[in-house]
Amino acid sequence: MDVTTMKAMTAAECQPLLSIKGLKTHFETRAGIVKAVDGVDIELGRGEILGLVGESGSGKSITGFSILGLIDPPGRIADGSITYDGRDLVSMGEEDRRQLRGNDIAMIFQDPSMTLNPVLRIDTQMIETVQAHANVSTAEARQRARDALVQVGIPSPDERLKTYPYELSGGMRQRVAIAIALINSPKLIIADEPTTALDVSIQGQIIHEVKKLCRKTGTALIWITHDLAVVAGLADRIAVMYAGRIVETGKTADLIERPLHPYTKGLIDSVPSHSTRGRRLHQIKGITPSLLNLPQGCAFRERCEKATKECLVAPKPTLLAGRLVRCWNPAL
Numbered sequence: 001m002d003v004t005t006m007k008a009m010t011a012a013e014c015q016p017l018l019s020i021k022g023l024k025t026h027f028e029t030r031a032g033i034v035k036a037v038d039g040v041d042i043e044l045g046r047g048e049i050l051g052l053v054g055e056s057g058s059g060k061s062i063t064g065f066s067i068l069g070l071i072d073p074p075g076r077i078a079d080g081s082i083t084y085d086g087r088d089l090v091s092m093g094e095e096d097r098r099q100l101r102g103n104d105i106a107m108i109f110q111d112p113s114m115t116l117n118p119v120l121r122i123d124t125q126m127i128e129t130v131q132a133h134a135n136v137s138t139a140e141a142r143q144r145a146r147d148a149l150v151q152v153g154i155p156s157p158d159e160r161l162k163t164y165p166y167e168l169s170g171g172m173r174q175r176v177a178i179a180i181a182l183i184n185s186p187k188l189i190i191a192d193e194p195t196t197a198l199d200v201s202i203q204g205q206i207i208h209e210v211k212k213l214c215r216k217t218g219t220a221l222i223w224i225t226h227d228l229a230v231v232a233g234l235a236d237r238i239a240v241m242y243a244g245r246i247v248e249t250g251k252t253a254d255l256i257e258r259p260l261h262p263y264t265k266g267l268i269d270s271v272p273s274h275s276t277r278g279r280r281l282h283q284i285k286g287i288t289p290s291l292l293n294l295p296q297g298c299a300f301r302e303r304c305e306k307a308t309k310e311c312l313v314a315p316k317p318t319l320l321a322g323r324l325v326r327c328w329n330p331a332l
């Protein structure tokens with residue numbers, strides 16, 4: 001970016017789109033406090049694509065739900081801040097937050113039925129979504145709905161608009177849910193494993209289309225997945241989550257070529273690739289610990305091949321080779 005462009009940008013535009021600092025989202029259960037998200041920092045630029053990766057139960061969805069204000073009791077944001085476009089989302093009232101969802105920030109869920117109403121035709125649902133946030137005629141809203149279906153690669157959009165969700169295949173339903181997420185041109189999309197239930201070729205197509213659209217419209221994206229391979233070709237940066245914390249963040253290529261955290265390395269080694277064909281895939285030993293009973297110090301310590309006595313104390317995030325890493329013994 002040249003100096004003139006920089007000067008022309010307002011202070012607000014220079015800020016990250018989303019800035020999460022020290023986020024803690026806890027659930028008070030009978031068995032104790034589940035610290036699902038326990039001190040997460042995320043920064044996301046305008047138009048940037050971030051892959052949020054980690055095993056099941058690491059706190060990825062709860063991080064996404066926290067951003068959208070979708071945490072219900074017994075869960076609560078116990079600490080930290082979430083700033084979107086200069087506005088504090090944690091203290092924002094429900095009505096403002098509802099306006100922001102669907103207008104500025106959209107979510108795509110793993111299960112499209114979280115978005116789609118089974119008893120309403122696709123056109124009714126899409127037109128409602130447009131008109132909930134924009135004062136436009138039904139004809140104009142229908143045109144936007146049609147355009148959104150075309151954008152996500154749905155053939156014969158006019159016919160599809162007249163169908164009910166059950167008349168569509170799983171892949172088509174998810175495309176419609178994505179079209180609904182995109183329809184009001186949000187600045188940020190949070191996608192929570194939206195392609196996990198689909199077969200690999202449809203997954204690939206959808207990822208390719210979503211990436212193309214985000215690039216075209218300058219939409220920022222957080223793509224949540226347990227599968228590092230899915231975000232390798234999609235994300236600009238990757239954040240690796242383990243037991244409620246981000247253990248490593250870096251540019252996608254750097255992180256994949258040279259993981260610094262032993263957990264990131266374990267995830268990469270367990271991805272099937274051409275180089276490992278015919279060889280047994282590496283598996284990270286042990287299982288994810290219960291969030292109610294985390295080991296003292298680094299939560300990954302008991303599964304880590306590089307653990308030392310130092311790991312009995314929780315490591316703080318440290319900037320190393322352009323990456324933030326929470327580890328006493330990173331691979332340097």
Ligand SMILES: Nc1ncnc2c1ncn2[C@@H]1O[C@H](COP(=O)(O)OP(=O)(O)OP(=O)(O)O)[C@@H](O)[C@H]1O
Pocket residue numbers: 027029034035036054055056057058059060061062063074075226291
């Ligand atoms: N309502 C709740 N009450 C108690 N604990 C909860 C609740 N919702 C989530 N948790 C816990 O929070 C932790 C993080 O959950 P989360 O859904 O964010 O995991 P995830 O990384 O998205 O996993 P997955 O890959 O399986 O979707 C889990 O241990 C889960 O059991």
Ligand SMILES: [Mg+2]
Pocket residue numbers: 060061062192
């Ligand atoms: Mg999840």
